[in-house]
Amino acid sequence: MATTIRLDVVSAEGELFSGHVQEVSVPGEMGSMGILPNHSQLIATLKPGELNYKTSDGVSSLFVAGGIVEVQPTIVTVLADSAVRAEDLDEAAAADAIQGAEDALAGKDPEDMDYAAIQAELDAAKAQMEMIHRIGKTLRS
Amino acid sequence: MAGLKEIRSQIGSIQNTKKITKAMEMVAASKMRRAKERMQESRPYADKMRQVVGHLANGHLEYKHPYTVEREDVKRVGYIIISSDRGLCGGLNGNLFKKAFQDIAKWKEQNVEIDIAVLGGKALSAFRRYGVVAENTQLGDKPSLTDIIGTIKVMLDAYEEGRIDRLFLVENKFVNSMTQSPQVTQLIPVVASESEDDVQTHWDYLYEPESEVVIDKLMTRYIESLVYQGVVENIACEMSARMVAMKSASDNAGNIINDLKLAYNKARQASITQEISEIVSGAAAVG
Numbered sequence: 001m002a003t004t005i006r007l008d009v010v011s012a013e014g015e016l017f018s019g020h021v022q023e024v025s026v027p028g029e030m031g032s033m034g035i036l037p038n039h040s041q042l043i044a045t046l047k048p049g050e051l052n053y054k055t056s057d058g059v060s061s062l063f064v065a066g067g068i069v070e071v072q073p074t075i076v077t078v079l080a081d082s083a084v085r086a087e088d089l090d091e092a093a094a095a096d097a098i099q100g101a102e103d104a105l106a107g108k109d110p111e112d113m114d115y116a117a118i119q120a121e122l123d124a125a126k127a128q129m130e131m132i133h134r135i136g137k138t139l140r141s
Numbered sequence: 142m143a144g145l146k147e148i149r150s151q152i153g154s155i156q157n158t159k160k161i162t163k164a165m166e167m168v169a170a171s172k173m174r175r176a177k178e179r180m181q182e183s184r185p186y187a188d189k190m191r192q193v194v195g196h197l198a199n200g201h202l203e204y205k206h207p208y209t210v211e212r213e214d215v216k217r218v219g220y221i222i223i224s225s226d227r228g229l230c231g232g233l234n235g236n237l238f239k240k241a242f243q244d245i246a247k248w249k250e251q252n253v254e255i256d257i258a259v260l261g262g263k264a265l266s267a268f269r270r271y272g273v274v275a276e277n278t279q280l281g282d283k284p285s286l287t288d289i290i291g292t293i294k295v296m297l298d299a300y301e302e303g304r305i306d307r308l309f310l311v312e313n314k315f316v317n318s319m320t321q322s323p324q325v326t327q328l329i330p331v332v333a334s335e336s337e338d339d340v341q342t343h344w345d346y347l348y349e350p351e352s353e354v355v356i357d358k359l360m361t362r363y364i365e366s367l368v369y370q371g372v373v374e375n376i377a378c379e380m381s382a383r384m385v386a387m388k389s390a391s392d393n394a395g396n397i398i399n400d401l402k403l404a405y406n407k408a409r410q411a412s413i414t415q416e417i418s419e420i421v422s423g424a425a426a427v428g
Contacts, residue, residue, distance in 0.1 A: 010186045010189045011186060012183055012186050012286065012366070012369070013182055013183070014182040014183070014185065015185040015186075018185075028349055029350060030350060040344075040347060041344050041345070041346045041347065042346055042347040042348075042349070043193075043197075043346045043347075043348060043349075043355050043356075043359070044347075044348065044349035044350075045349070045350070045354065045355055045358055068193075068355070068358060068362070070193045072196060077189050077192065077193055079189060079190060079193065079359075079362070
């Protein structure tokens with residue numbers, strides 16, 4: 001009985017984590033999901049949110065801005081659209097992103113081509129902000 | 142023998158050429174380092190993507206995505222060809238196009254028609270007469286995914302609407318700074334990866350939300366990430382090929398300069414010798 005599962009988190013900008021973990025929870029589109037070793041095959045889309053994994057050194061967090069997760073009994077692969085380590089999250093940048101997206105949305109017609117894209121951006125920024133507040137990070141500036 | 146003045150101006154012009162090639166070599170070397178880093182950063186994503194899609198092809202899924210279904214009757218095939226925008230990079234583009242032409246010729250023999258999408262200026266001019274349906278050039282050193290999505294979408298739509306029955310990607314693989322190898326790979330239908338040691342064929346995924354939504358999303362991303370990786374890799378190839386080409390151009394210029402200098406000195410010595418012998422014989426005639 002395996003007690004760890006291999007986790008790979010990659011985004012287009014690079015590899016964020018690769019190693020064996022005891023447990024991982026990912027922000028699924030339909031709600032957060034916890035994955036333990038020997039999980040059956042699963043494939044799911046992700047929404048922007050927090051990804052936690054537990055290793056022998058404790059729990060660590062990453063922020064993912066949507067993507068896809070694939071689970072095999074011994075491997076979990078997270079294909080993130082974009083991801084940031086929790087300690088690299090920047091409150092000021094997230095606030096800017098929210099402000100920018102809201103401004104862009106204000107003058108737009110919901111039928112517009114870009115509307116969905118900006119909306120997604122806004123959701124990602126808000127989720128990032130939420131996570132910053134949860135982990136109790138203070139403004140750097 | 143060429144006059145002294147001509148040789149001197151020839152040396153001057155080759156020295157100027159050498160300065161240019163040397164500068165291009167150094168620019169290419171520094172750009173190559175950055176391009177290689179970018180290539181290595183995005184490589185894990187493309188690799189993992191390939192692995193996941195490989196699992197998918199080995200599984201026993203309830204929903205068969207169109208990209209995984211092989212069509213028996215092939216009437217028209219599509220190519221996405223990735224090249225550089227600029228020349229002066231040795232045989233990089235030439236070798237790639239040769240490979241593509243060979244592959245295209247094979248289809249032509251079977252009376253299969255060809256649609257081509259190009260990324261990069263050099264490929265556009267080389268393949269224009271074959272009928273380019275989509276193109277995107279001037280991607281620069283830092284291409285973004287949004288720049289190339291349009292071109293990919295044209296080909297994916299063509300496949301979904303049944304206008305093409307297969308899609309190939311023609312790209313340069315970065316082996317190391319000295320070697321780049323041109324490759325033609327089939328993008329659609331997706332080729333099942335080498336099956337891994339513990340193959341279970343009778344499983345299906347749990348899906349969240351429905352299978353179609355997830356698999357569609359995954360497949361589009363898969364193709365996009367492969368093409369994007371190809372573009373990023375091509376830039377690294379271009380820079381390293383240019384660096385090598387410019388290095389040998391600078392070396393050749395150096396050799397020619399040495400030869401010309403030798404010729405110049407010989408000619409100069411000859412004219413001095415001639416002058417001396419004229420003076421001596423003149424003095425002898427007077428004396």
